[in-house]
Amino acid sequence: KLLNVAVAGATGAVGNEMIRGLESRNFPVKSLKLLASSRSVGRTLSFRGQDIAVEELTADSFTGVDIALFSAGGGPSLAFAPHAAAAGCVVVDNSSAWRMDPDVPLVVPEANPEAVAGYVGKGIIANPNCSTIQMLVALAPIHRTYGLKRIVVSTYQAVSGTGKKAIDELSVQTQAVLDRADPVCGVYPHRIAFNCLPHIDVFLENGYTKEEMKMVNETRKILGDATIGITATTVRVPVFYGHSEAVNVETRMPFDMKDVRNLLRAAPGVRVVDDPAGNVYPMAIDATGQDDTLVGRIRRDESMENAMNLWIVADNIRKGAATNTIQIAEILAEKYL
């Protein structure tokens, strides 16, 4: 069944990738509406060889639209997603605005596809944070088989997660440092070129950042298990695309490493890249531009019973945002609309 689709936030890094993904995955699009702030009105973007004019995102943009993919930021999602839902349009939202709403499903298709059915609650489905998505693509099969008792994760996140301005800032700062000039800091509180910032989003009362607590809270909601112990340290690194994560996992049941490796090899959305003897392991430069979640450095944590280490890398703009959103829309289109 062909569907009338809208992309809200169409001119952003993720919005652009959503348009590309609708094309490359041959999503059943009958018509495509591109929505953005008034600043972008008049621009055109290409879809299936046609130039489509960007229209202003308003409360009335969704009449006749079946599915709207949002990557317009939390504010516009809160302002406009309810109007879209009221017009009978199902919203799949990439912002954090609705993720913890009990009436809004939070979905990683490889982890909890059945949760899409919950769209009937508010007509909204939430796309998890990029760093949560890639971690759960790898951990969902381990949770199903052995049960997750505790997760300790450190992330190494690309600047594209912040957006286009941050990509430009890393470029300009890197050149400035090499030219021994003074780098200008605009997007981040400190220089990101040749530096690491343990600071993504804002700090909370408990000393964690919002990004770190997103990983904690979203993981528990998606896996449906509030007893899983999780602690996260999220770090911005001078990489353009691709988030990397060092994950230590303690399971409830004992496991055999060969079985874990085979489980990961068979897991949907996972590509095991792991041959240390051959210097083969997941790297951001290999994850960029494709949709698999690369998993490697798979090894038992000898310091504790039933524990293992994994190195998990994915394209934060594709699988971490645009592709995951489209995969949710594909489940909607195939099973519910």
Ligand code: 2RA
């Ligand atoms: C980041 N995960 O990397 C956040 C939002 N995309 O900045």
